Amino acid sequence: MSVKRKVAYYYDPELGNYYYGQGHPMKPHRIRVAHDLILHYGLHNLMEVYQIRPASYDDFTSFHSADYIDFLRNVNVQEEGTLKTRKLFNCKEDCPVFDGIYQYCQLYAGGSMSGATKINHGQADCVINWAGGLHHAKKGEASGFCYVNDIVMAILELLKYHARVLYVDIDIHHGDGVEEAFLKTERVMTVSFHKFGGNFFPGTGDVVNVGQGRGKYYAVNVPLRDGIDDQSYELLFKPVMEKVMQIYQPEVVVCQCGADSLAGDKLGAFNLSMKGHAECLSYMRSFGVPMLVLGGGGYKISNVARCWAYETGCLLDVNMGDVMPPNEYETLFGGAGARFHVPVLLDVANKNDRTYLERIKQTVLDNLSKISASPGVAFYERAPDTSMPDASEEGEGQSSMDNGESASDGQSQLRKPRLWDRPQPTQLGSGPTSLTSQLAATGLGHRGQDGSSSFKAESDG
Template structure:
């Protein structure tokens, strides 16, 4: 019998307190709601809870261009009119607005995914969770689809220091284009994205023919779906493809992006998945017993996002939860029935058996071209990223702690009950 998984969970209430603007579908407040559900179900007592370090600009520039990171650092809502050219160049505006504390928000969610990868690398846990992460659309030099910094790419780069091959799986309703693009030419990362694909559906990429190029040919897998897919068809396809991928590719670690906009009833989604159906993917991936980094992603009906990620936290902990949501700071959001599960939706399922069969066949065909795991030559493991010396006087002492010291600062169980000030941020947009 395998000993119980050790789970590290990253959370900083400040990430849930930023505000994209009144009519913007992205509500980081869903992170506070998720966390309070986790607390109200006592799940925090079964895992180690950490506040992530704020990723340094130099860490973000491991993937992103230095000029883009520098601009994100510099820009704020009061100085927008000074930089019309840069805003256009870096795709900041309507979808990716500049708001108060934008850079700090990026530092927190990216820091959480980087820390999660480092703890896995150092075998300090078996599973690491960062619900604030999963912002899969961000590109090397620009923001895209509500995403500014691609924490997933940064986390995968970290894992590649210790693992010859990393598998990335994405169940967000949107194609994981930023992660796929970052690793399109390498066989050291296999990306597998299950998403809605069709005219005018963002980001417009991710057809089954996109398979990677050069060394990366056949190492990008896309599973394009149509409106209304339900639990049964999604889970069947997911399990068939992921089993074959793991058997063929033999990854050393897995990154799972759990975007909750693939749930029924999502404000921007068009699938029929119930929370059980979505979580079944998490349960299945966990069974491979490989180092696992789990993130959030999209999800725009925020009470359902919170339900989903709290439930999936319990799945990762092998814990059954009662369907009745315990009293918590956000209880009114779960009225009138205060139940954890949401059923599947009623959008017509346009995914015929023959359509899904064809997709499956094409994916399997591409996997056959790999035959066996690529023999990646591992170099000497580079050290964890060292932060250069800063002027002591300028640096906040908290931010100077090295990773090991930070790791010792596990938050007390009650740390997040007080002083989170979530209640000041109940402003709701359209």
């Protein structure tokens, strides 16, 4: 008999109004489309739905540097004089400045912070914020379409009440910002399954990277090659996560569910189906540990919306039909009566042979065996709670809509590839080193006579 779980869900209708710029792959509108599907499947009736309370300046500076947050709060899109400062904080090609950027950060981070607070107070054992999961942002700069790292902020909040937090990342890109933040502590274990090799962004996350100091062996990296499918992914994911749960015994699990690891993603190179992706989340849910579930990458809107609606259903133990209900975005999905589960077109050859998978699995399991016991921590004086009114009273803030070690101050000094690029099969030899040359090679953009870059708009479907 399954245990009834209390699920909370965070959303704000303003999220879909923010716009990174013409032709940029990251489209916050995808959150609105996913939410619309969730409503039309009736899933909102099975969980507590909350409107996001924006994150505060103090929330941001719990991890990020004050000068960086001041920049995000005060930057003017029209002022040319800020160009030098934008470069200082890496707000350029991948992470452009746009109207409302600070408010956008407040919303997507606010959902994750509120979710962490709700878990801390035992008011939910599963919290969903599909707008969150922006795992590349660093302490003092933007990176890979991410401006503030809502995941790190939420984990720091969880650590006020919990001795051990596990972070699991199934985005196609390495969760570098989260790993870097907790590289030297054993109170957070980070586990990332991602494509690795060549000049694929962010260029980090090899299997030999295991953490530092007290955090040695608490950073777990599972590097994958192009074209991995459901069966191959499961051969790694379940044995690794079973061992992690056995050894680490986390009190909370934070899952980043980037949908760019699905087949057909515009920036991805994997062959995962929606069911294969969701099986990872369902497997983690089976351990019965409180979970904060976040979004992440995903650059084909129809894929992203289907995936996150389906995974919401999985968390609610709802068997969703294969014929999609009437919804506001039917044309995006192929018209009335479109199928919910679409066939996986194996456009990318699976380069993850059995020998490679076994070698990676054994290396990871060997590293985990070097951890003697799950770490404990003595709580003396707990840091004050983040001010989130919906955590103080059951049901308060519900929408009418249908101390451990601090995060690491270290920042990567390596020159990294850019996220904004279509992946190419990993090849030996030198590849394009600049963003503009990568875009030119893939046909996504061209350089004008004035030296500025322009990009072709693509269909969101």
